Amino acid sequence: MSEHIVVNGRSYRTPSAPTIVVCIDGCEQEYINQAILAGKAPFLASLREAGVGTALTGDCVVPSFTNPNNLSIVTGRPPSVHGICGNFFFDEASGAEVLMNDPKYLRAPTILAEMARAGRRVAVVTAKDKLRALLGHGLRGICFSAEKAQEARIDTHGVEQIVERVGMPVPSVYSAELSEFVFAAGLELLRHERPDVIYLSTTDYVQHKHAPGTPEANDFYAMMDRYFAKYHEAGAVLAITADHGMNAKTDALGRPRVVYLQDRLDERFGEQTSRVILPITDPYVVHHGALGSYATIYVRDRDRVREISRFVASLDGVESVLDRAEASERFELPADRIGDLVVLGERLTALGSAADQHDLSGLTVPLRSHGGLSEQKVPLILNRKLRELDGARRLRNFDAFDLALNHVA
């Protein structure tokens, strides 16, 4: 008989086989589809065969950004519960933009930490270090980033000498290899520590640069496919999902399509009447110039919220505008950490603040980004058949642990 733990009101069976949940950053489903078509992902292709695997489509959290979704996957709940709704929020009391990478902003325990507390061995490997502290919060186990793998120590990261053990040099933070290091480290841990639960989270460096079906994208998915096959051969239960999709934010000739909201608002209503926050902003913006399809707006004079909302909704490229109450209800966001308005860009349009605040010099290829509703569909793929799954249930990427632990046949 298996044991259960309850985390954030959801029950999870403790695993009987090593269970690996992979979050492929920026995995628009078409990447996998095209890699299979090009013959580059034979393991993933094999999951289509009868009785072998499961491929479902789920909805990620909006804003379709990395941190909110990674935290949802590891807590099993939306941002209204865990509190992380972007990289930044605006603290009206202090008048400052606050980086939410610190675990003090996390309002819920993770499945990972609770599994460890229940005596299971848990390992977490992320590509970028920015996620490590949040994902590893309260976790007694292994937790390190590829970016700073050489800093891993037993007392702080639960493992040491990992670079030597993996046998790969630590890659650049802007590279496909950073994600490969995550998978190689995952395999090394699976073979030697054999953790009960492994969470692997990559970076979307490749997806920001390369469209589905292009040689670079196909090679990246071929690399992942080889590791997935090895995890499968080693007997692991494997659940693959994504934090968000990815779309071009350009015109047909590859030039960025951007609505610079702060410029438009200042021009229309005057400076200092509103403040546009782009919660995609983080210390690593080279590949997207802090341009995504989600923005929040803080309005100085609350009486003008509706007027400003109507104006923003009328802008070409804006898909919809929700006020704080609507947005926090519809997208299950913490109302105290979003603006008076939440703005979603159309699929092919990004939202900026002021044009002179965005450095696009790092965009060597046409802008691809995420953040909006158009990047909400993500894969939920398992190397097992599922049972007792309600067909009418709306699936979320943050059901990955539920599917892998509670529904594997």
Place this chain on the structure above:
Amino acid sequence: MSEHIVVNGRSYRTPSAPTIVVCIDGCEQEYINQAILAGKAPFLASLREAGVGTALTGDCVVPSFTNPNNLSIVTGRPPSVHGICGNFFFDEASGAEVLMNDPKYLRAPTILAEMARAGRRVAVVTAKDKLRALLGHGLRGICFSAEKAQEARIDTHGVEQIVERVGMPVPSVYSAELSEFVFAAGLELLRHERPDVIYLSTTDYVQHKHAPGTPEANDFYAMMDRYFAKYHEAGAVLAITADHGMNAKTDALGRPRVVYLQDRLDERFGEQTSRVILPITDPYVVHHGALGSYATIYVRDRDRVREISRFVASLDGVESVLDRAEASERFELPADRIGDLVVLGERLTALGSAADQHDLSGLTVPLRSHGGLSEQKVPLILNRKLRELDGARRLRNFDAFDLALNHVA
């Protein structure tokens, strides 16, 4: 001083240089973007340079199907004016599905016919023959299809011996070459007849099969790019748009995602209570199995329309459901030729009628299709700078003649 003609309430200057409007069937903007990135479309890439060309993004007509959009482009108006809102409508009086390929269903004159009536030389070349009769309605000029080019006669098509003149064998209706024949014929006519206005319309055979950036798609756009460069060198004003975009309608492993509406409705409400019409259905369905992201529903008992609407809106994969009045207003459709309900599928989902009515055996590659809001963004590219264009104006693909004739600098 240039002359003007007025067609369907819009004024058009008669051209001073040969003016070519190209409708690339299924041209999701990313096809051009990726072809440029791959170095396959140097002419289109050159239009980005200062002072050379113009690239805008416009909205096509919903349903994002071929016939409604081609007719909108050549009439300059939405389907509420020209009447063609799909390949089929359901005639409630006779209880029969009626094919709308016959010009008797066309309710407005075309810019092409009116230009010819004003004494200008006009030529139309379509890929498939199904569009020829509609596009050529009332036209004294050249009008033929690549599919039946060998049937072209002076008295019926305004030209003869065109296969011999083009010097290409007549290609299969399911081929990339069918579209190439259109461009080759256009070039032959431009060089010899030098028409004042040429309208070229391709087929989306390639786009239904191949994603942007794949070798087959890039080769197809490279072919077009070579012809566009030749038209440009020959002094033509060139406006390139599309009837609709194109998206995968699959899961991550490439299997079709389809909501079979008739099955769901029959199961829930009983047979004979509603009839699902898929206006994408036409005699050439091999490459999409008549599956798109748009459907209309005729409801036998009008009192049940709201109940059925709510049910359909609740189905996973359905983006929205509009009643006849809402749909005809929002999408400017002829209310007498749509059903009681109009249903739009989500970007990655197609809508079917009954599963056993769809032959998917011809789908040798993962389903790609169109019909919904997600395929509404299309390119509006010109080989000239534009002038006197209102920046706040919502651009449509059916503004192509307006831009090429009235706004070229």
